[in-house]
Amino acid sequence: MIAMRRGAIGLLYAAPALAFVAFFVLYPMLDLIGMSLTNASLLGGSEFIGLKNYVKAAGDATFWHSLAFTTKYTLLITPILIGAGFLLALLAVEPSRIARLTRAVVFMPVVIGLGSSSLLWVWLFDEQVGLVNKLLLDLGLIGQPMVWFADATLGLWAVILSIVWKVVGYGMILLVSGIQSIGADIFEAAMLDGAGFWQRVARITLPLTVRTIALTTLVSAIGSMLAFDQFYIMTAGGPKSQTFTSVYWIYQNSFIYFKQGYGATLSILLMAIIFLASTAQLLLMRRGART
Amino acid sequence: MSAAPQSSRGVARVRDERPPRLARRGAFARPGVYLFGALCLVIMALMLFPIAVSLMASLKTSVEASASPPHYFPSQISLENYARVFHYQAGLPTYLINSFSVAFLTIALCLLLAVPAGYGLACFPVPAKEAIFLVLLLSLMAPYQALLTPLHRLFATLGLANTYLGLAIIHTVLQLPFSVYLMRNSFEAAPKELAEAAVMDGAGSFQILWWIFLPAALPSVVTLVLFAFIASWNEFIAALIFMNRESGFTVPVMLVGVRQGHFGAVDWGAVQAGVMISILPCLLIYLLLQKYYVSGFLNGAIK
Numbered sequence: 071m072i073a074m075r076r077g078a079i080g081l082l083y084a085a086p087a088l089a090f091v092a093f094f095v096l097y098p099m100l101d102l103i104g105m106s107l108t109n110a111s112l113l114g115g116s117e118f119i120g121l122k123n124y125v126k127a128a129g130d131a132t133f134w135h136s137l138a139f140t141t142k143y144t145l146l147i148t149p150i151l152i153g154a155g156f157l158l159a160l161l162a163v164e165p166s167r168i169a170r171l172t173r174a175v176v177f178m179p180v181v182i183g184l185g186s187s188s189l190l191w192v193w194l195f196d197e198q199v200g201l202v203n204k205l206l207l208d209l210g211l212i213g214q215p216m217v218w219f220a221d222a223t224l225g226l227w228a229v230i231l232s233i234v235w236k237v238v239g240y241g242m243i244l245l246v247s248g249i250q251s252i253g254a255d256i257f258e259a260a261m262l263d264g265a266g267f268w269q270r271v272a273r274i275t276l277p278l279t280v281r282t283i284a285l286t287t288l289v290s291a292i293g294s295m296l297a298f299d300q301f302y303i304m305t306a307g308g309p310k311s312q313t314f315t316s317v318y319w320i321y322q323n324s325f326i327y328f329k330q331g332y333g334a335t336l337s338i339l340l341m342a343i344i345f346l347a348s349t350a351q352l353l354l355m356r357r358g359a360r361t
Numbered sequence: 362m363s364a365a366p367q368s369s370r371g372v373a374r375v376r377d378e379r380p381p382r383l384a385r386r387g388a389f390a391r392p393g394v395y396l397f398g399a400l401c402l403v404i405m406a407l408m409l410f411p412i413a414v415s416l417m418a419s420l421k422t423s424v425e426a427s428a429s430p431p432h433y434f435p436s437q438i439s440l441e442n443y444a445r446v447f448h449y450q451a452g453l454p455t456y457l458i459n460s461f462s463v464a465f466l467t468i469a470l471c472l473l474l475a476v477p478a479g480y481g482l483a484c485f486p487v488p489a490k491e492a493i494f495l496v497l498l499l500s501l502m503a504p505y506q507a508l509l510t511p512l513h514r515l516f517a518t519l520g521l522a523n524t525y526l527g528l529a530i531i532h533t534v535l536q537l538p539f540s541v542y543l544m545r546n547s548f549e550a551a552p553k554e555l556a557e558a559a560v561m562d563g564a565g566s567f568q569i570l571w572w573i574f575l576p577a578a579l580p581s582v583v584t585l586v587l588f589a590f591i592a593s594w595n596e597f598i599a600a601l602i603f604m605n606r607e608s609g610f611t612v613p614v615m616l617v618g619v620r621q622g623h624f625g626a627v628d629w630g631a632v633q634a635g636v637m638i639s640i641l642p643c644l645l646i647y648l649l650l651q652k653y654y655v656s657g658f659l660n661g662a663i664k
Contacts, residue, residue: 079566080485087478087497087541090470094534095500098511105511112513161400172401174651175408181643181654183595185613186636189620190415198429199629201414207430215430235411240658247659296506299597303617317506317598324510325602337507348502352495 105334112328123335132311133336136319144294147230151290155241162242163249177239188303191232222312225305233300241286248282249275288351292344316340419634426630442630449619451608456615460594463611466529467593468586471540479544480570498538505535509602528603532593540585547581548574584657587650591643612639
């Protein structure tokens with residue numbers, strides 16, 4: 071009796087948040103399904119057209135290209151972020167003042183906005199006033215200034231470099247805490263047995279942080295699959311629509327071409343992909359919480 | 362490799378002062394210590410380079426900031442780039458007020474929703490607790506980027522388009538899972554004895570939240586506020602779509618406008634001045650309140 075009443079009180083405390091999610095997440099999700107079956111336009115008017123948008127998406131070369139491009143970006147940047155994050159964590163976990171300072175400096179760009187950092191880097195890569203060209207010229211690595219964003223591959227690598235700078239500290243800080251939670255006695259025993267630094271990394275650090283690595287990989291990969299700001303600001307989808315990401319192509323259809331029905335269809339397809347990835351993330355987290 | 366070296370200078374000394382059991386992380390022997398220090402310095406230089414050159418570019422004169430080829434250092438310090446950003450279109454104060462207003466509303470919404478929800482789930486035998494928790498984490502699985510199209514339609518109906526509250530609602534959608542997760546965890550970790558005694562004394566559930574649980578969870582509340590502020594301040598795509606009136610732009614959207622400039626010529630000096638202004642609040646929070654900020658990442662790394 072008392073437990074039931076207390077349960078009801080607890081539910082009452084959760085009610086505002088539940089109502090908020092119902093209204094601003096659940097309802098839009100359902101509406102998204104409805105919209106995807108219409109030709110709704112930002113200019114007004116909306117008719118039911120069945121699965122026509124889905125058929126259209128299947129034959130939309132730019133959509134498939136944007137999905138492939140986003141996947142390529144994710145597959146390129148995720149191993150770099152995790153690998154560099156892990157190496158930086160090995161360095162930054164050292165109990166010395168300079169290592170702690172390095173940790174703080176490497177993490178710093180994480181707090182900066184992606185819009186601001188993209189505007190900083192698009193300037194650094196600018197072919198006329200950018201310091202990247204200046205630096206490469208001064209070092210004698212290139213003969214004349216490069217036009218970074220006229221080529222999709224060069225533009226992609228410029229974006230990747232900027233994002234690695236911006237978010238590598240995120241993985242590093244999670245891995246530092248993962249490494250710190252390993253018992254000191256394990257390392258001591260290995261050192262007494264004569265294990266060298268890289269042996270300890272391979273046999274102890276790596277296996278015992280594998281869950282943190284998996285979690286960080288998933289969070290990074292999901293973030294990369296949703297990339298927009300950096301491409302909107304740095305490449306503007308160009309040249310020739312070659313660097314549109316999934317979210318960018320949705321934005322373009324829904325808000326630039328006013329084709330909301332079609333944008334909704336593309337959103338559903340993206341959501342399905344992200345749903346699978348984040349379910350895996352939640353399962354990992356819950357498993358970790360129990361152990 | 363051996364344990365801590367017996368050097369009495371620099372990096373090594375810091376390590377010598379620690380208890381011997383910590384020496385296991387001192388994985389580098391004496392010659393390694395200098396290499397280690399050098400490596401740290403190189404990494405820090407690489408990480409600081411972009412911000413340092415952007416700061417210097419923002420302090421150049423506008424002619425020098427647009428010079429091609431560029432120079433690393435300004436030949437004279439000038440604030441004219443900052444002055445031009447200040448007077449851009451509706452004026453920087455307008456855009457700062459927009460960004461701060463949305464951020465404060467986001468903080469308020471996150472607190473009002475996540476603190477009670479975390480309390481309810483942590484301290485009461487709520488039926489189907491885990492299912493409710495998962496519903497509250499729903500926007501993790503349904504990314505807000507994919508919901509912008511139906512939200513735009515909903516906001517047009519509700520009259521929330523181009524309003525601070527509208528954008529703050531989207532930023533709350535973005536930030537709520539983290540906030541609820543954080544508050545639930547910290548209420549669960551709070552000692553329950555005091556609360557039980559208060560129940561015996563006839564205290565109501567709200568009094569217990571206000572006088573016992575909230576003070577115990579104060580560090581988490583600070584973390585929640587910092588994360589909500591930074592997320593809202595930095596958020597770009599929703600601000601771009603929902604605040605489409607010039608005078609309603611938030612700072613990042615304004616900066617994109619500054620870059621587009623007039624008649625095709627990009628005013629790079631002004632853009633870098635704007636970048637410096639936009640990252641200042643985030644850097645200040647990071648430098649002054651690092652403890653709360655980093656602990657948020659470690660305790661609820663689900664973003």
